[in-house]
Amino acid sequence: MTPANHRPELQILESQECRSLLEHAPIGRLAIVSDGRPLIFPVNYIVDGESIVFRTADGSKLDAALRGEAAAMQVDSLDHGARTGESVLVVGHLHEVTNEDELLRIESLGVQPWASGHKPHVARLDIEKITGRSIMRTSRSEFFIG
Amino acid sequence: MTPANHRPELQILESQECRSLLEHAPIGRLAIVSDGRPLIFPVNYIVDGESIVFRTADGSKLDAALRGEAAAMQVDSLDHGARTGESVLVVGHLHEVTNEDELLRIESLGVQPWASGHKPHVARLDIEKITGRSIMRTSRSEFFIG
Numbered sequence: 001m002t003p004a005n006h007r008p009e010l011q012i013l014e015s016q017e018c019r020s021l022l023e024h025a026p027i028g029r030l031a032i033v034s035d036g037r038p039l040i041f042p043v044n045y046i047v048d049g050e051s052i053v054f055r056t057a058d059g060s061k062l063d064a065a066l067r068g069e070a071a072a073m074q075v076d077s078l079d080h081g082a083r084t085g086e087s088v089l090v091v092g093h094l095h096e097v098t099n100e101d102e103l104l105r106i107e108s109l110g111v112q113p114w115a116s117g118h119k120p121h122v123a124r125l126d127i128e129k130i131t132g133r134s135i136m137r138t139s140r141s142e143f144f145i146g
Numbered sequence: 147m148t149p150a151n152h153r154p155e156l157q158i159l160e161s162q163e164c165r166s167l168l169e170h171a172p173i174g175r176l177a178i179v180s181d182g183r184p185l186i187f188p189v190n191y192i193v194d195g196e197s198i199v200f201r202t203a204d205g206s207k208l209d210a211a212l213r214g215e216a217a218a219m220q221v222d223s224l225d226h227g228a229r230t231g232e233s234v235l236v237v238g239h240l241h242e243v244t245n246e247d248e249l250l251r252i253e254s255l256g257v258q259p260w261a262s263g264h265k266p267h268v269a270r271l272d273i274e275k276i277t278g279r280s281i282m283r284t285s286r287s288e289f290f291i292g
Contacts, residue, residue, distance in 0.1 A: 039235065040219075041235075070182060074187075
């Protein structure tokens with residue numbers, strides 16, 4: 001049995017590590033507040049300078065963007081075999097991107113509409129704060145973040 | 147090139163499918179609201195009847211539980227190769243579990259403290275609503291949920 005003080009320590013990630021994970025994660029989870037309650041949506045996104053952009057249709061994500069509300073995006077990289085991983089959290093505010101030149105530029109970055117019959121919107125989450133922690137799982141039933 | 151109308155449809159999961167994913171996902175992402183802003187934390191958890199239980203130390207998750215605040219837990223199962231997956235969202239309210247008998251029972255379910263030197267708390271998220279959708283990724287740069 002491993003003594004408690006030999007268990008791996010939780011660690012805070014450096015800014016560059018956070019940024020790297022954010023840029024390479026295949027998917028993120030976006031949280032918004034709707035009627036005072038948090039909601040979470042998995043979204044694909046791209047990092048565009050100091051913000052995250054993603055497409056969205058009408059709905060609560062767009063509503064939040066139109067109101068410029070606070071939101072959070074969490075991404076992680078987990079190794080279930082090794083029981084280790086990292087998690088990064090971005091907090092900021094959402095906005096809809098409506099400028100045509102800006103939309104064309106974002107299109108060129110690879111955020112495509114999800115179906116040609118739809119006309120989804122582009123939302124931007126400003127990266128106001130980015131933090132990250134290592135995650136350690138110390139037994140089969142445990143998986144913790146600092 | 148695949149015509150747009152041949153792209154996979156987004157689908158709503160049946161209640162039993164949602165429940166199964168929730169019970170078998172290795173980790174979930176918990177969203178709470180702190181000072182009006184959403185925050186997301188990866189947590190391990192277990193499903194205990196009509197609620198989700200997890201351990202937490204002092205901090206914003208415990209604060210939210212002490213106030214009985216609304217929270218959300220999202221879990222997913224993604225196949226990056228096949229570009230398909232499912233995502234389930236639970237919404238409800240958080241509470242701290244303080245009853246000794248209840249804590250002992252929950253301990254026996256396998257939610258252990260993450261370090262013996264700590265005395266973390268147990269929080270419960272009542273499953274007030276559970277919904278799920280299929281996720282389809284239609285190109286390398288796309289990953290969408292309905």
